[in-house]
Amino acid sequence: MADTSHGPASFWTQANALLRKNLTFQKRNFRSNIRLVTFPFVLCLLLLIIQILVNKELDKPSNKCGCTCIDTNGDGKCEEVCGIQYSTLDQVATCPIPSPPQWPPLLQIPAPEYRAVQTDFISYADLPNESCKRTGSCPVTILLTGKNQTLGQSLGANMIPSSLTLNSSDLLYSLANDVLGSASKPQLTNFLDPAFFSNLPVYYLQPQCASNSTFSVSFPIGSALSEQEINCVQGLHLWRNSPSEINDELYKGYWKGNPERKINEIIAGYDFLNTDATNFNVSIWYNSTYKNDSGGSPLALTRVPRSVNLASNAYLQFLLGAGTKMLFEFVKEMPKPETELRLDFSSLLGPLFFTWVILQLFPVVLSSLVYEKQQRLRIMMKMHGLGDGPYWMISYAYFLLLSAIYMLVFVIFGSLIGLKFFSLNDYSIQFIFYFFYINLQVSLAFLAAALFSNVKTATVLGYITVFGTGLLGGFLFQFFLQDSSFPRGWITVLELYPGFSLYRGLYEFAQYAFAGDYMGTDGMRWxxxxxxSNGMKEVLIIMSIEWLVILFVAFYVDQVVSSGKSPIFFLHNFRKKPSSSFRRPSLQRQGSRVFVDMEKPDVLQEREKVEQLLLESSSSYAIMADNLKKVYPGRDGNPEKFAVRGLSLALPRGECFGMLGPNGAGKTSFISMMIGLTKPSSGTGYVQGLDIRSQMNSIYTSMGVCPQHNLLWETLTGREHLLFYGRLKNLKGAALTQAVEESLKGVNLFYGGVADKQAGKYSGGMKRRLSVAISLIGDPKVVYMDEPSTGLDPASRNSLWNVVKRAKQDRAIILTTHSMEEAEHLCDRLGIFVDGSLQCIGNPKELKARYGGSYVFTMTTSANHEEEVVKLVRDLSPNANRIYQISGTQKFELPKYEVKIADVFQAVENAKSRFTVNAWGLADTTLEDVFIKVARGAQAFNVLS
Structure with missing residues (x-):
């Protein structure tokens, strides 16, 4: 092929080639992309449908503000009457409440079955016996401690009034003198206190309860009255000697290992510390286990103020007498207008579902990267000149662009269908958040790709990560976020895992969107x-730092693992760069002389030629191997494997060198070292004057490789493969088009539309021809072909041979093959490789002359005349050697110097007159005979040695 290249491709030329290939590959996977984008569409539509159904249910009259049907005229017809007086706790949130009702302040009273009693692990004698739980008569307990026991007990006695004061004309005022409480669970709002709208009783505390200690009161709610029964409960104030005793009692008595079995529940604990007549100082324990359904902040805080008031009021009475009181008369909510009950499901379910939507990009990117690694396409591209810089820049930008388009479509679609999660929150914050995360996710995929070599394994683990992260975030991490007692430092630690950072950001968006929709305000703003309480800033900082760190680590790991560089490769830049000319290695070869002494003269001569060429400042030789060795370490008790044993070889431009050898001889190991797949154990090689140990990146620009196995993209066509690799070799415009067409015609893939068929639909032979065309595109100066004609039919093989013959002009080719016909047809020189070492070297005629100095004589007769055939051969050649005998057919090797072909013909004609000759033949030695003879001899020698 003509030289149409213009030197090595530049950075941007390589980047352009890879980008074009990726875009073509993406176009081929259009259906997969549609399925990928459809997933968030379907999920958003599902949320929208759920939202519509829920809103339809909420719009029913039974769910509106306190509406009910009342027969006002007695005619059997009802009219809908609305107002807070008719509402339930579930409906009150939608009612207009210009003047919220007043409610007496309450304590959180333990239910009868949970009140504190003596147990085997809490044995204070002042606690009641457990038998009171059977009768429901257990008192409720307040624990006291402090430095002054007398003062503390006096204050405790002042907390619980000795008598009930009830004034029906001013009910709230009179109840404020008493201590009320309830075991009901408090709510988020206090428009209608659940204590007065539940089946649980309301209690008032007394030192002792009289026999008839129950009464009813009526509370006005709008124009209606709420009847409530109030029961007496005995209140105990018990002294403990230290705060640690109270703490221990609270800890041991409450759960007893099972949250459903609350054994000893206490109203409150008071530590009066250094309180005296001039100083009031108190610490209060309160029960914070009453939370909202999502595990958020304690709702019991709405009943803590009454506990504080009891201590303050008791101290005032201690100072100024029993007649002095600081009344806590009532509590009430802020006024509010009528609101429409709406639940934004995109905000309620968004953190979990949207985590899955965004994370599903991770296995997509990961499987694509691992696919190139598994199919060895990455190293194939690198061997044809693609540098690490263009590969990383284009691959990263390519996956980032796909992720950005995916997220942009996702946010736009979610906003268009009215999901508040997207429409209420500031789009600029969303843009920054998603931008940081998709960068972090792509970087993480590059790092994870270095750990996998199988696409299926990577894909399965990737999707396990997706669903596992979503579930852990929704059912574990979110609980920690909502638990105010969980250390914030550990939240930050958990957010170091990128999946939890994503979940935290989505959770913050959801919280602000839900609150904004509920309150009619905006969502999150800067x-x-x-x-x-907003964790978004923390998440953005964590993701931005992790993005840069993981990207750096991913590049480093890729250079060490995928590119095979030393772990301290970055320090090599500070060393003096080696000269591009050949030079003898400075390290003296150890133990090489013993091996050299056993080499054949032709192999030894090749070694000496290499050593001489290394001393020259310049050379026309394209490929040189200098005492190249490869040793694989022993495993599982097996010894070391010597794949290549000190190979020295020199190839000038314009020569095709054939490497013959049995399977496992080391041919592929030698080529793998020369093309940079593996590192030599010792020795080195030079390609165009460049050292394979340190200058492979420069070597790749002038090298072509046809590997043993076809390394192709299944969805790209033959033409697209050649266009991509041609661009990597700096072919452009008309020169590129011409080179691709010539390559396709040369390997018989041009006609019949074959060039534009996807490579996955090619037969094995067609893939092989395409691999050969790829190795020759762009006029590389050095080409390695590992069994190029495997699987080809005779016509295609002959066409391929013609291509290789033409390609030999001004380039060096190393070719491995098991076909002796191919080797003899294509190769200028041959080397027979056995057990890691070169046994002989020369052109085919020289090898046949050197190792094939005999004829092969074959004759077939009846078994009765075998001895006569042997006598005939001995007469022709006394040193003849019988090499085959079966059922009358015999083969003999006849030294050429002992026989003449005419004598053989004459002897056979004479024999025909004495006995029947079924068949006979005389053949010269073939290259295959030479190969077998050399291989067997070398293997026998290695066994003996």
Missing amino acids: KDLSDS
């Missing part, structure tokens, strides 16, 4: 990031 000013909200300064809020201490």
Whole structure:
């Protein structure tokens, strides 16, 4: 092929080639992309449908603000009457409440079955016996401690009034003198206190309860009255000697290992510390286990103020007498307008579902990277000149662009269908958040790709990561976020895992969107990031730092693992760069002389030629191997494997060198070292004057490789493969088009539309021809072909041979083959490789003359005349050697110097007159005979040695 290249491809030329290939590959996977993008569409539509169904249910009259049907005229017809007086706890959130009702302040009273009693692990004698739980008569307990026991017990006695004061004309005022409480669970709002709208009783505390200690009161709610029964409960104030005793009692008595079995529940604990007549200082224990359904902040805090008031009021009475009181008269909510009950499901379910939507990009990117690694396409591209810089830049930008388009479509679609999760939150914050995360995710995929070599394994583990992260985030991490007692430092530690960082950001968006939709306000804005409870700023900082760190680590690991560089390769840049000319290695070869002494003269002569060429400042030789060795370490108790034993070889331009040898001889190991797949154990090689140990990146620009196995993209056509590799070799415009067409015609893939068929639909022979065309595109100066004609039919093989013959002009080719016909037809010189070492070297005629100095005589007769055939051969050649005998057919080797062909013909004619000759033949030695003879001899020698 003509030289149409213009030197090595530049960085941007390589980047352009890879980008074009990726875009073509993406176009071939259009259906997969549609399925990928459809997933968030379907999920958003599902959320929208759920939202519509829920809103339809919420719009029913039974779910509106306190509406009910009342027969106002007695005619059997009802009219809908609305108002807070008719509402339930579930409906009150939608009612207009210009003047919220007043409620007496309450304590959180333990239910009868949970009140503190003596147990085997809490044996304080002042606690009641456990038998009171059977009768429901257990008192409720307040624990006291402090430095002054007398004062503390006096204050405790002042907390619980000795008598009930009830004034129906001013009910709330009179109840404020008493201590009320309830075992009901408090709610988020206090428009209608659940204590007065539940089946649980309301209690008032007394030192002792009289026999008839139950009464009813009516609370006004709008124009209606709420009847409530109030029961007496005995209140105990018990002294403990230290705060640690109270702490121990609370800890041991509450759970007893099972949250459903609350054994000893206490109203409150008070530590009066150094309180005296001039100083009031108190610490209060309260029960914070009453939370909302999502595990958020304690709702019991709405009943803590009454506990604080009891201590303050008791101290005032201690100072100023029993007649002095600081009344806590009532509590009430802020006024509110009528609101429409709506639940934004995109915000409620968004953190979990949207985590899955975004994370599903991770296995997609990961499987694509591992596919190139598994199919060895990455190293194939590198061997044809693609540098690490263009590969990383284009691959990273390519996957980042796909992720960005995916996220952009996702956000736009979610906004168009009205999901508040997207429409209420500031789009610029969303853009920054998603931008940081998709960069982090792509970087993480590059890092993870270095750990996998199988696409199926990587894909399965990738999707396990997707669903596992979503589930752990929704059912574990979110619980930690909502638990105010969980250390914030550990939240930050958990967010170092990128999946939890994603979940935290989506959770923050959901919280602000839900609150904004509920309150009729905006969602998250930039000013909200300064809020201490907002974790978005923390997440953005973590993701931005992790992105840069993981990207750096991923590049480093790729250079060490995939490119085979030393772990300290970055320090090599500070060393003096080696000269591009041949030079003898400075390290003296150890133990090489013993091996050299056993080499054949032709092999020894090749070694000496290499050593002489290394001393020259310049050379026309394209390929040189200098005492190249490869040793694989022993495993599982097996000894070391010597794949290549000190190979020295020199190839000038314009020569095709054939490497023959049995399977496992080391041919592929030698080529793998020369093309940079593996590192030599010792020795080195030079290609165009460049050292394979340190200058492979420069060597790749002038090298072509046809590997033993076809390394192709299944969805790209033959033409697209050649266009990509041609661009990597700096072919452009008309020169590129011409080179691709010539290559396709040369390997018989041009006609019949074959060039534009996807490589996955090619037969094995067609793939082989395409691999050969790839190795020759762009006029490489050095070409390695590992069994190029495997699987080809005779016509295609002959066509391929013609291509290789033409390609020999001004380039060096190393070819391995098991076909003696191919070797004899194509190769200028041959080397027979056995057990890791070169046994002989020369052109085919020289080898046949050197190792084939005999004729092969074959004769077939009846078994009765075998001895006569032997006598005939001995007469022709006394040193003849019988090499085959079966059922009358015999083969003999006849030394050429002992016989003449005419004598053989004459002897056979004479024999025909004495006995029947069924068949006979005389053949010269073939290259195959030479190969077998050399291989057997070498193997026998290695066994003996």
